[in-house]
Amino acid sequence: MSYEAIIYETQGSIAVITLNRPKQMNALNKTLLSEYVDALKTAEDDGNVKVVVVKGAGRGFCAGYDALDQGGSYDPNNPKNNHPFIEDKKSLDMMWGASTTAWNLTKPVIAQVHGHCVAGGNDIAGQCDIIIAADNAIIQQPQVRRLGLTFNHMYPYKCGPQWAKILLLTGDPISGVEAEQLGIVAMAVPEDELEAKVMALAERLALVDQTMMTTNKLAINRVYEAMGVNQARDTANSLDTVAHAAPIMQQFATTAIQDGLKAALAENEAPFNASPRPFKIPGMPEE
Structure with missing residues (x-):
């Protein structure tokens, strides 16, 4: 099957999906x-x-959501946006639904993260079953x-x-190694060994x-x-529409x-x- 923005290929029993922009x-x-x-x-x-791998083409995994493709939902002055809250919620529901697809798959999905994994990139990787990152990856919200x-x-x-x-309150970046220390990724490996x-x-x-694999997943x-992950995601999705009405968000839209x-x-x-960042990750050497 031919796609515009991804590459889909199979290697034996493994499907590889490459984000391709x-x-x-x-x-x-x-x-x-x-x-x-x-x-x-x-x-x-x-x-x-039997297994799916998700990775990114080029210099990084994913730089987040394309701000130029959000249909003006963040801009209350957009004349096409008569119902900004509703349009924003529709857009967020679409993004939320897309990112959670891997979680609901019966087959395991591995995220192969290199370079920048930012904002929406974490939404995609975070819903995969396992994340393997390059040790020099930059993971940030x-x-x-x-x-x-x-x-x-x-x-x-x-x-x-x-x-x-x-x-999530500072938005500070961490490396793949730091993410491994915190348990955000399963392991961090040298970038030249990542794919292998x-x-x-x-x-x-x-x-x-x-x-066996499906039932265990x-x-x-x-x-x-049972710990409420679906409710937590749904609540955060709804709260995001509130956050988008904040003056600081409108200032960002105006500057953009x-x-x-x-x-x-x-x-x-x-x-x-x-x-300067005032902390270091446990087990990591001083910067």
């Missing part, structure tokens, strides 16, 4: 998200596929500083409430009987669902419209660039 750092637009969902469902329906929430709330489950709050390690794991998973997922997206992002990051 390298010039945009694989930023998630509506086309990519729709094709991502379709590719996952294709893998789900293929009896020869910068949108929490001025653009809203992350509605894929896996950090509290993976690294506990305190580190989840440090990362991921495929070796995928091949090992594929040795397991399909029924679903049983593990039910543990987190008047001076361009790069200027708005620079304005967002300036105070943090001037302030």
Whole structure:
């Protein structure tokens, strides 16, 4: 099957989905998200596929959601946006539904993360069953500083409430090695070994009987669902529409419209660039 924004291929019993907008750092637009969902469902329906790998083309895994593809839902002055809250909620529901597809698949999905994994990139990777990252990957949720929430709330489950709050209240970046220390990724490996390690794991998973693998995945997922993961994601999704009405968010939209997206992002990051990160990850050497 031919896609515009992803590449779908199979290698034996492994399906590989590549986010393929390298010039945009694989930023998630509506086309990519729709094709991502379709590719996952294709893998789900293929009896020869037992494991799925998701990765990014070019210099990084994913730079987040494409701000130029949101239909003006964040801009209350957009004349086409007569019902900004409703349009925003529709857009968020679409993104939330797309990112959770991997979680609901009966087959295991491995995220192969290199380079930047930012904002919506974490929504995609975080709903995969296993994340293997390059040790020099940059994992970050910068949108929490001025653009809203992350509605894929896996950090509290993976690294506990305190580190989840440090990362999701500051929006500070961490490396793949740091993410491994915190449990956000399963392991961090040298970037030049990343693909080989991921495929070796995928091949090992594929040795397991399909029924055994599916029932065990679903049983593990039910543990987190019993702990409220679906409700937490839905609540954060709804709260995101509230956050988008904040004055700081409107300032970002105004700067982006008047001076361009790069200027708005620079304005967002300036105070943090001037302030050193005050913590280190447990087990990591001093910077």
